[in-house]
Amino acid sequence: MIITDVLCPFCGDLCDDIIVEVEGNKIIEVKEACETGMSKMMGHERIAAPMIRENGKLVKTTYETAITKAAEILTNSLRPLMYGWGSTTCEADKKGIELAEELGAIVDNTTSVCHAPSILALQDVGLPSCTLGQIKNRADLIIYWGSNQAEAHPRHMSKYTSFTKGFFTKEGRKGKYVMVFDIRKTTTAEVANEFVQILPGEDYRVLSALRAILAGAGDVVPFSVGGVPKGKLIEIVDRMKNSKFGVLFFGMGLTHSRGKPYNVANAISLVRDLNAHTKFAVIPMRGHYNVLGFNQVCTWSTGFAFAVDFARGQPWYNPGETSTVDVLNRGECDSALIVASDPAAHFPRKSVEHLARIPLIQIDPYASLTTELADVVLPAAIAGIEVEGTAYRMDGVPLRLRKLIEPVHLSDEEILSRILSKVREIRGD
């Protein structure tokens, strides 16, 4: 059976034009997707069954037993942490947030360690933005700043930016000017019209210099900023002002270099200021396919996008205090539920050490480093392959993930829903 218009559950581009061939409940071919997306959809080894750690070893058990154990751990803890949500549906996120509220837990997603600076900057200065189709149809100046999407978002340039044609961009690549700002020449830079090399940690200064020149205060800018000559900076500002529709995409190179949220706020402010001269938009290159979906659900249901602490019975949001790594580094939480993410592989050592000390429940289709630390392992169906549900593309466009084959395991949503019922049962509600 051939299924068309399939969504790819890999990166924040959320491509929806994938063609999948299914035979006997198995995906045998994937067309149109990038290599990473294809390998994700073809599948690899899964966690076979629910497991509980006994005498230091994970032992197979039933869902019923593992879910009861998980509910007991969470009910008996004073400060549970619920983290992850990078690669699952909004429906699972909703259930997770309801569970967090019931438990008085801290709930946080991978935004906490990737685009948190982007959300803090948005709160500070706003975000003039647009959907990706707007760029495809109009943009004649495309800027990637600290974002090597040739590797992280492989089809980004061919679907939405450099190598596509749209209503007002009928010439395609020829009519567009593509610039890359980065500290080293990336694969993205190789296909750009211009690569601007910035000294490590100097993004903030370069952005400030561009803003100063734009504001007519170029005289305060020294002859070189962050490794970029002043003449070049002036030329860049002219190019920006003279574009018909410009866009600035930024990635972890900006959010995680010195200055973090201040870099992002400065980049957004530059784009904002450019709107007094021409049309300009800014878009954060969100990583996982539905990391933004969690921010959306968390925002409409709690008022805040991530790092929400329910210990007071009401949402308390204070990133830096209520964000996962900070909570772990203070050794504050006494249990953790990790959903669709692998903090053991990505967190600082101190945080992982605390995760290893406390009871840890993992919900995931795949074994990871986090599994090594888990006391309860609940295998899940794969969202977008075995389960339908909602995901938000990096530009906020919500799409419905398809179910392509029958699942072997329960969905994240179902597992969380059962844990919630069990918690209520234990508490006698």
Next chain:
Amino acid sequence: MELLITNGIVYDPINQISGEKVDIFIKDGKIVSGVKNPKTIDAGGRIVMPGGVDMHTHIAGGKMNVGRMLRPEDGRRGIESKKKLTRACTGYSVPNTFATGYRYAKMGYTTTFEPAMPPLLARHTHEEFRDIPLVDKGAIPLLDNHWLILEYVKSGDMDKLAAYIAWMMNATKGYGIKIVNAGGGEAWGWGKNVRNLDEMVPNFDVTPAEIIHGLAEANERLNLPHSIHIHCNNLGHPGNCDTTLATFDLVKDVTSNNRQVMHATHAQFHSYGGSTWADMYSKADAIASYVNSHDHVTVDPGQVMFGDTTTMTADGPMEHELHMMSKRKWTNKDVELETGSGIIPVFYSRKVSINTIQWAIGLELVLLIKSPWKTAITTDHPNGAPFTRYPEIISLLMSKKRREEALKGVHSAINKRAILSSIDRELNWADIAIMTRASPAKILGLDKHGKGHLGIGADADISIYDISPEEDDPRKIQSALSNAKYTIKGGEIVVKDGEIVAVPEGRTYWVNPEFDGDVTKAMLEDLAVKFKDYYSVSLANYPVQDAYVPHPIEIKTRCKNAS
């Protein structure tokens, strides 16, 4: 379950009941003529009305959620703990979804319409609807800057235009046609705007006047329950009253089935005289006099109340202008081929002349429009103020004394550039029942679907307020309207003594117009090209799936003969 409400002083304007003691019988969620074993509510001489209907309130979707994300400081303002039945609440002007449902129900409201759904993001609006408990909902898709619509209006292809709108209602699970700064949204794709009704939209060779007229005709041809719902061009500009009146005049020749052909929303923002902010003054009298002498237009005020709130609209260029003036944090979101939006926080100050005049204009409009059936009470939540300010607004409309007190503390510009102080009218409870229930239901076309009245067969959505009709202390009126004694939704008691006692999910109204198959086929070929070449999503993934509308109320319409 059966209910009997006895001893209430009932205001049910659609059924010509005005402050009479009438028993109300409820069975299976509807009003019936009698019941056998009811639970009885003794209303004890208190006021009983149909559940409140808010016809224009930005409660859900991409824009509201970015507003929440933008303003954690607002989120922190309305924090309430989780309780046994209710989820935790946050926010004042940008409340979370749960707070939205609870706060409406506590004020006795049971129906709320989101008036600005970007079609490409419709799924988001419906997702949030699912998390807004208690109230019934509907969402009006933004259609006026849509490429295919601009093209059909330009070529005069009224058949395909209607076919496309019919398709869009299905695809977005939408209710009607929303117009926002017609043509300005497309121009804003290049950082530009359109300034008058006859200015060409760049690259599309069509004018706002043509777009508005074309959509009004298509609306009536499809027999949609609601008329076109318009946010006029030039919002918030001194002197924009002329544009507003010219917009009303545009659709004079369009005929409808027994209702208005244009609903002009948040008219307060469109009733300005003058040529700069320094000489801007109230033209509420001109707008009201037009509405008084014509039957094809209805308006809601979009009342401004003093304090902090958040403005959010699909009028992208207008929000950018606000940003250029106030320099406050600003978001913009253009949506490919379709529409856009912007958000900016605002503080309306009683010490600022413009804000004071804006505050006066909303009240003036409502008081100067003679027939309460031609208007409805709104704040364009959260643009003029959060919806939670309605009780205060109603107390101002009902009491000249309260207005006089309020006038004392505001900027002196009110004396020369507004007319509020010269208006003596005080609304009565019947007027209020019309403007907050019967009229918005009628304007939306929901009266024929069981909303806004208490006749046999109507939805048993009822509010009982702890106040008798004789009470004229405006503060007591405000307090009673803020915390309903009872709110009954679909025959179930959901609020008692101002507390939530049940949390049923609401339903979603959408319109499904039937249209000629051959024209639709030809239109779909045009649409397929748009998706193949210009959209960033595929056509197959565009329509909102049924899973997002778990409690739909589908209103079918049959179109009038082809032109």
